[in-house]
Amino acid sequence: MSILSDELIERIRSRAAGYDASNSFFFDDLDELREAGYLRMFTPIERGGLGFGLEQVAKEQTRLATAAPATALAINMHLVWTGVAKTLLDRGDDSLAFVLDEAAHGELFAFGNSEAGNDLVLFGSTTRAEPQADGGYRYFGRKIFTSLSPAWTRLGIFGLDDSDPGHPMLVHGFITRDTPGYEIVDDWDALGMRATQSSTTILDGAFVPATRVVRMLPAGPSADPLIFAIFANFEILLAAVYTGIGERALALAVEAAHRRTSMKNDGRSYASDPDIRWKVADAAIAQDGIYPQIDALARDVDSLADHGRQWFPRLVGLKVRATENARFVVDQALRVSGGSTMASSSELGRLYRDVVAGIFHPSDGESAHSTVANAWLGPVS
Known part of the structure; x- marks a missing residue:
């Protein structure tokens, strides 16, 4: 049985046209989805979540998209990160377990990976990741299509550390909403998927502490x-x-x-x-x-x-x-x-x-x- 009741689906559907027409974010949908446990679907029961697997979450997303595609697409970004953490945990890797725990406590995760002109996607980056003496990194770059811009509390980002020209590394980490050194540009006025509010994010020295650097991978294709x-x-x-x-x-x-x-x-x-x-x-x-x-x-x-x-x-x-x-x-x-x-x-x-x-x-x-x-x-x- 879906955690999205028929009544909730109809309320979400009733708001979709208004969000689209006003080019505004789905705050009311988000509140109701959070209350329903939607943000913690992937978190194991013993960690305070619902313990869903990818098959079940995908079904929920299909159902949500029948009511409000833009809401579903934006929430996808949070679910991808929590799904990544679950996929890794299932395989004995707890490096992103904090994502599951924080999602269980209401934090909202977003993707800050997309870059204009970067057709290498995850295998390269135009964002500069500068190593710091304490093991953390500062990031400088421009990210596009950052869904959930008005509401995320955690943003996953990555960039290129080329301080050793012979061994450039792609560095993945997370910032919080109160991290200094980033700006959200109010530039989302798209043809469709308007309620996602996928604004541009400018990173200007945003700092990721060593404890939130989750991967350092050689630039290029990776089997990690x-x-x-x-x-x-x-x-x-x-x-x-x-x-x-x-x-x-x-x-x-x-x-x-x-x-x-x-x-x-x-x-x-x-x-x-x-x-x-x-x-x-x-x-x-x-x-x-x-x-x-x-x-x-x-x-x-x-x-x-x-x-x-x-x-x-x-x-x-x-x-x-x-x-x-x-x-x-x-x-x-x-x-x-x-x-x-x-x-x-x-x-x-x-x-x-x-x-x-x-x-x-x-x-x-x-x-x-x-x-x-x-x-x-x-x-x-």
């Missing part, structure tokens, strides 16, 4: 468990959110097909029109195929399955299929629902704007195809 844990949780939970958008779009298409009537067919509903029936069926067939893929891959993470070198192709493949599938389902739903979806008040029109963001999340189509090609064919010789 942290990298696997980030990719696994990020890709699977993204797939879950966009699948929720497709699910809602399909439901709206069905409603529209029954509501709309045709003068050509003696006033009968479009639910009897063969072309409309084909479009709804096409969307339903596509939508139905994604759920078991998410379930299976999330279950494999939970059960410590070993896919070896095939893990990353499977993860990026799922993300691309789910986001592209959601775009297809939304597009079919628009065709079924008609021109009324052009209205700014249309929920389906908002879903159309929201679903576009799926193109840009890592791994994008080009990166995913490169990953899969390398796994099957080896690197380009």
